[in-house]
Amino acid sequence: MNKPFNIKFSDLPENKLNTFGVFTGQVSVPDYYICRENERIYSRFFYVLQGEIVFNKGTDDMVSAPAGSVVYLPNNITYHSEWLAPQEGKYIAFHFTLDDLSLNLPQYICIAVKDKNGVYLEMFQNAYEIWKNGAPGCKLELLSELYKILNTMFLDSVRRELKTKHHTIYHGIIYLENHYLDEISVQELASMCNISESTFRRLFREYKKMSPVTYKNYLRIRRARELLLTGEYNVTEAAEAVNLSDLCYFCKLFKRFLGCRPKELLEHI
Numbered sequence: 001m002n003k004p005f006n007i008k009f010s011d012l013p014e015n016k017l018n019t020f021g022v023f024t025g026q027v028s029v030p031d032y033y034i035c036r037e038n039e040r041i042y043s044r045f046f047y048v049l050q051g052e053i054v055f056n057k058g059t060d061d062m063v064s065a066p067a068g069s070v071v072y073l074p075n076n077i078t079y080h081s082e083w084l085a086p087q088e089g090k091y092i093a094f095h096f097t098l099d100d101l102s103l104n105l106p107q108y109i110c111i112a113v114k115d116k117n118g119v120y121l122e123m124f125q126n127a128y129e130i131w132k133n134g135a136p137g138c139k140l141e142l143l144s145e146l147y148k149i150l151n152t153m154f155l156d157s158v159r160r161e162l163k164t165k166h167h168t169i170y171h172g173i174i175y176l177e178n179h180y181l182d183e184i185s186v187q188e189l190a191s192m193c194n195i196s197e198s199t200f201r202r203l204f205r206e207y208k209k210m211s212p213v214t215y216k217n218y219l220r221i222r223r224a225r226e227l228l229l230t231g232e233y234n235v236t237e238a239a240e241a242v243n244l245s246d247l248c249y250f251c252k253l254f255k256r257f258l259g260c261r262p263k264e265l266l267e268h269i
């Protein structure tokens with residue numbers, strides 16, 4: 001007999017109610033706070049909506065966070081904080097614990113991101129509304145929002161590193177990653193960076209360990225795999241959707257990048 005799959009949430013003990021959730025606050029300044037080790041068993045993303053808060057003022061670990069900053073506060077650490085005058089402080093705090101051992105977050109206080117265009121503010125406000133409404137399944141929806149925030153932070157950090165280490169070809173790389181389905185030549189990508197085609201190819205290979213054309217095909221095959229896994233596309237349709245209409249060539253690339261043929265992938269769906 002096939003037993004039903006059920007998802008349930010256990011009630012948390014009173015002293016652990018704040019370990020997962022989204023909370024807002026308003027602080028009169030000046031305001032001081034001391035957190036001692038093991039006092040908070042959860043980590044936090046702390047979005048500064050208004051004012052400025054300083055952590056560990058006067059030490060080598062001092063972090064100053066003005067409005068628009070998203071501060072990361074790991075669990076079980078000692079720190080002191082101070083909201084600075086004259087403007088009162090406002091914040092949104094996302095409390096969480098993660099058991100994913102493959103996800104390594106810092107063990108120190110730092111500014112995770114400075115939200116210049118309001119992208120993170122929208123995600124934090126959405127998370128707060130989910131938490132406040134408390135609809136059935138809100139914890140799963142909130143967890144999804146947390147991973148969305150983490151993924152956006154990860155992609156932003158990759159772009160920052162790319163812009164720092166590979167600034168010469170940065171614009172060409174970003175354009176290729178956003179337009180890999182288009183027919184764009186390496187010469188056009190090089191022109192975007194104001195360098196020669198040969199220089200672009202050399203710098204690109206140093207960055208990706210493959211040629212621009214190979215990378216474009218890799219992105220297309222990765223997208224084709226996603227389409228096939230939906231179950232809504234056959235092999236021919238997936239190939240055409242990623243602008244690889246030569247089916248033999250498509251299958252050859254698929255095997256090269258993913259280690260199996262498209263039909264073999266479909267057999268395991």
